[in-house]
Amino acid sequence: MMGTSIWHPFTQHGLREPIPEIVRAEGAALYTKEGQRIIDGISSWWVNTHGHCHPRIAAAIAQQASQLDQMIFAGWTHGPAQELAHGLRPIMPPDLTRVFFSDSGSTAVEVALKMALGYWRSRKGEARHRIVVMEHSYHGDTIGAMSVGARGVFNQAYEPLLFNTITIPFPAPGREQATLDALEAASHDAAAFIVEPLILGAGGMLVYPPAVLAEMREICARHGVLFIADEVMTGWGRTGTLLACEQANVTPDILCLSKGLTGGSVPLAVTMAIEPVYQAHYSKDRADMFFHSSSYTANPIACAAANANLAIWAEEPVMQRIDTLARKQQAFVDSLRSVPTVENARRCGTIAAFDIKVPFGQRGYMAGLAPALLAYYRERGLLLRPLGNTVYAMPPYCIATADLAALHEGLVQSVDEAV
Numbered sequence: 001m002m003g004t005s006i007w008h009p010f011t012q013h014g015l016r017e018p019i020p021e022i023v024r025a026e027g028a029a030l031y032t033k034e035g036q037r038i039i040d041g042i043s044s045w046w047v048n049t050h051g052h053c054h055p056r057i058a059a060a061i062a063q064q065a066s067q068l069d070q071m072i073f074a075g076w077t078h079g080p081a082q083e084l085a086h087g088l089r090p091i092m093p094p095d096l097t098r099v100f101f102s103d104s105g106s107t108a109v110e111v112a113l114k115m116a117l118g119y120w121r122s123r124k125g126e127a128r129h130r131i132v133v134m135e136h137s138y139h140g141d142t143i144g145a146m147s148v149g150a151r152g153v154f155n156q157a158y159e160p161l162l163f164n165t166i167t168i169p170f171p172a173p174g175r176e177q178a179t180l181d182a183l184e185a186a187s188h189d190a191a192a193f194i195v196e197p198l199i200l201g202a203g204g205m206l207v208y209p210p211a212v213l214a215e216m217r218e219i220c221a222r223h224g225v226l227f228i229a230d231e232v233m234t235g236w237g238r239t240g241t242l243l244a245c246e247q248a249n250v251t252p253d254i255l256c257l258s259k260g261l262t263g264g265s266v267p268l269a270v271t272m273a274i275e276p277v278y279q280a281h282y283s284k285d286r287a288d289m290f291f292h293s294s295s296y297t298a299n300p301i302a303c304a305a306a307n308a309n310l311a312i313w314a315e316e317p318v319m320q321r322i323d324t325l326a327r328k329q330q331a332f333v334d335s336l337r338s339v340p341t342v343e344n345a346r347r348c349g350t351i352a353a354f355d356i357k358v359p360f361g362q363r364g365y366m367a368g369l370a371p372a373l374l375a376y377y378r379e380r381g382l383l384l385r386p387l388g389n390t391v392y393a394m395p396p397y398c399i400a401t402a403d404l405a406a407l408h409e410g411l412v413q414s415v416d417e418a419v
């Protein structure tokens with residue numbers, strides 16, 4: 001059998017669940033080998049923004065691939081990376097003067113953490129190293145990124161390798177002050193606070209208000225704690241604005257971007273930093289340089305894809321598509337208020353989520369519901385992936401009205417099937 005040696009991510013092969021083969025994609029749809037059309041309800045795990053195989057991005061990749069494919073980025077440079085850094089500056093917060101390239105959300109986070117520690121190391125006699133994190137956070141699956149994320153069944157086996165952090169509670173409605181108090185208390189000797197702005201993705205699409213984000217930023221500023229915004233999922237319009245931080249008027253000290261950076265076509269990430277973080281690594285001493293690279297840092301083909309993404313943002317009505325999608329998602333969320341098996345229906349920008357009411361013991365990621373739901377969606381040609389008893393729709397911005405309606409209908413009907 002072809003493909004039987006592949007070890008898939010986040011997949012329990014022992015359950016022998018079907019693994020459909022996709023042969024092509026277009027817009028908000030994927031097509032299986034058998035010709036079934038699948039509606040991409042989760043933007044292929046939160047990466048796709050303008051739809052699959054956007055002609056402009058595909059053309060940029062093809063063009064770049066035949067001109068300059070890959071080259072070392074330590075001590076050398078190339079046009080696509082320069083163009084991208086130049087293009088990011090005016091659309092990102094002006095204080096973020098420096099652009100460091102890597103190749104995934106996890107590495108963007110690792111880079112951010114290393115920058116923060118490097119910054120504090122340069123402040124002689126004040127070497128802070130503690131990282132403050134938010135309950136239920138997710139920042140990636142490498143060891144450092146797991147360390148600053150929530151602990152659970154996914155990382156239990158690796159617990160001995162994870163470093164200690166200070167966790168502040170999630171600002172659930174009515175408990176915001178506890179979050180702010182905990183951050184204040186942790187801030188006196190912390191190096192950095194890392195957070196997903198406005199919505200915690202893998203933690204269950206948990207939403208909190210911009211005002212809390214703004215207050216957390218204030219507290220960090222007051223204590224000199226570096227504020228790291230992990231916008232790997234929230235960036236590129238997902239929450240209704242280019243960055244989620246915009247909605248709180250927040251400029252982070254360090255910003256992580258990936259997923260939608262190339263429109264979701266090829267892997268690339270950037271970590272942007274304020275000037276003092278860069279200056280902390282700037283001297284005549286080689287020992288002070290920023291010690292990080294990966295082989296494919298600033299891959300020219302990926303940079304070309306990102307430049308095409310920026311051109312799409314500049315020239316196509318992307319914000320209009322986002323507003324339209326957000327409005328339809330809100331109407332869906334409103335319609336859920338009358339469904340008795342559903343609770344906590346919520347929306348953040350283009351993301352709509354709700355929880356299926358289940359007995360308390362069955363909550364969380366391993367909730368028994370997920371396999372039945374997955375099978376149900378697969379049969380109906382919907383790419384959706386529950387987070388425990390939380391289900392959500394996060395489609396590409398170009399999704400057609402009929403496809404979105406099919407997603408919504410599938411989500412609601414799956415609840416009846418599952419409960």
Ligand SMILES: *Cc1c(COP(=O)(O)O)cnc(C)c1O
Pocket residue numbers: 046104105106107109138139140141196201202230231232233234258259
């Ligand atoms: C997906 C994600 C990451 C990790 O990105 P990868 O490219 O999968 O390594 C980090 N942070 C957040 C908020 C994410 O959603």
